[in-house]
Amino acid sequence: xxxxxxxxxxxxxxxxxxxxxxxxxxxxxxxxxxxxxxxxxxxxxxxxxxxxxxxxxxxxxxxxxxxxxxxxxxxxxxxxxxxxxxxxxxxxxxxxxxxxxxxxxxxxxxxxxxxxxxxxxxxxxxxxxxxxxxxxxxxxxxxxxxxxxxxxxxxxxxxxxxxxxxxxxxxxxxxxxxxxxxxxxxxxxxxxxxxxxxxxxxxxxxxxxxxxxxxxxxxxxxxxxxxxxxxxxxxxxxxxxxxxxxxxxxxxxxxxxxxxxxxxxxxxxxxxxxxxxxxxxxxxxxxxxxxxxxxxxxxxxxxxxxxxxxxxxxxxxxxx
Numbered sequence: 071x072x073x074x075x076x077x078x079x080x081x082x083x084x085x086x087x088x089x090x091x092x093x094x095x096x097x098x099x100x101x102x103x104x105x106x107x108x109x110x111x112x113x114x115x116x117x118x119x120x121x122x123x124x125x126x127x128x129x130x131x132x133x134x135x136x137x138x139x140x141x142x143x144x145x146x147x148x149x150x151x152x153x154x155x156x157x158x159x160x161x162x163x164x165x166x167x168x169x170x171x172x173x174x175x176x177x178x179x180x181x182x183x184x185x186x187x188x189x190x191x192x193x194x195x196x197x198x199x200x201x202x203x204x205x206x207x208x209x210x211x212x213x214x215x216x217x218x219x220x221x222x223x224x225x226x227x228x229x230x231x232x233x234x235x236x237x238x239x240x241x242x243x244x245x246x247x248x249x250x251x252x253x254x255x256x257x258x259x260x261x262x263x264x265x266x267x268x269x270x271x272x273x274x275x276x277x278x279x280x281x282x283x284x285x286x287x288x289x290x291x292x293x294x295x296x297x298x299x300x301x302x303x304x305x306x307x308x309x310x311x312x313x314x315x316x317x318x319x320x321x322x323x324x325x326x327x328x329x330x331x332x333x334x335x336x337x338x339x340x341x342x343x344x345x346x347x348x349x350x351x352x353x354x355x356x357x358x359x360x361x362x363x364x365x366x367x368x369x370x371x372x373x374x375x376x377x378x379x380x381x382x383x384x385x386x387x388x389x390x
Contacts, residue, residue, distance in 0.1 A: 084383040086170035086284030094386040113145035116363035150220030153234035157213030165206040173198035182347040191273035214252035260323040271312035309376040313369030322357035
């Protein structure tokens with residue numbers, strides 16, 4: 071995958087066919103569960119910020135954290151976690167399988183066009199990220215709908231539930247199965263471009279750092295193999311850059327989607343009404359509710375995920 075030049079300076083692009091799939095999925099499930107545990111509270115805070123009314127007492131991330139800790143303690147920061155972790159494993163397997171297989175195909179398709187390496191990486195990674203996200207939404211959206219209702223239960227008048235199954239049962243009873251897919255279109259519109267931007271930014275920024283900043287594409291350095299520390303730092307920098315780009319571009323859609331998904335049956339509104347209400351109450355900045363936590367979440371999650379993912383690929387590569 072990628073050019074021989076990329077592989078010559080050790081970017082360790084490990085092809086999908088070089089992985090032990092069983093080990094990849096088993097170890098990956100544990101690894102990504104750990105990352106989810108560490109970063110889940112940020113999602114809870116972001117969600118509460120996005121659904122807060124203009125009269126809400128808690129208007130920033132710190133006050134929301136204080137309120138949650140005061141009323142519910144640490145468990146309050148993990149509301150809906152059980153539901154998320156149950157669905158995250160199959161969704162992650164679908165996502166990673168689609169990502170890697172699409173990336174391989176995309177690189178082959180664009181190779182004859184002779185684009186520069188950063189552009190090739192941006193196109194192939196972007197297509198792979200978008201495709202993988204579309205497939206994963208089939209599992210992720212119902213989990214998202216249920217977990218977000220649990221995240222905001224009892225907050226600003228939102229209903230209280232007895233766990234994820236109770237939420238799912240009440241949604242199906244009032245809206246049918248389609249209720250579990252509330253905001254599916256917006257989720258695809260949010261996460262697919264977000265995933266495309268994230269993976270495109272990650273793939274291209276990595277190669278720009280290697281070539282333009284570290285100079286590994288020069289005649290003197292192209293045969294050098296960088297240290298593992300250098301590889302990890304470049305991957306982390308790529309993850310941070312990718313998180314910044316994706317969060318800035320897709321936060322408005324995420325805010326609208328979250329508000330639609332947490333509404334009760336009796337308060338149903340269209341996406342257009344949600345947008346108008348936000349703009350009337352707060353102006354265009356209302357669409358960027360939760361940008362800070364979303365930026366932190368996407369950067370922290372993205373960097374943690376990509377370092378875990380690259381480590382996982384090295385760990386599960388087949389011995390030649």
